[in-house]
Amino acid sequence: MQEKSVTSFNVVSHARPAQPRLSTRTLFTAGSVVLIEHEGEVYQLRRTRHGRLILTK
Numbered sequence: 101m102q103e104k105s106v107t108s109f110n111v112v113s114h115a116r117p118a119q120p121r122l123s124t125r126t127l128f129t130a131g132s133v134v135l136i137e138h139e140g141e142v143y144q145l146r147r148t149r150h151g152r153l154i155l156t157k
Contacts, residue, residue, distance in 0.1 A: 124153070 134145045
């Protein structure tokens with residue numbers, strides 16, 4: 101009878117966890133401006149008529 105050997109090993113993943121992804125369709129449902137608060141400051145993210153994004157403080 102032939103004996104089978106089993107090799108076990110651990111796989112270590114170095115991949116980063118998936119980054120959150122938000123659609124601009126979701127962000128801009130109420131209009132073309134979204135206010136973003138970051139470290140006590142308020143930023144304005146605007147979508148232009150041509151579909152570009154502008155972030156201002």
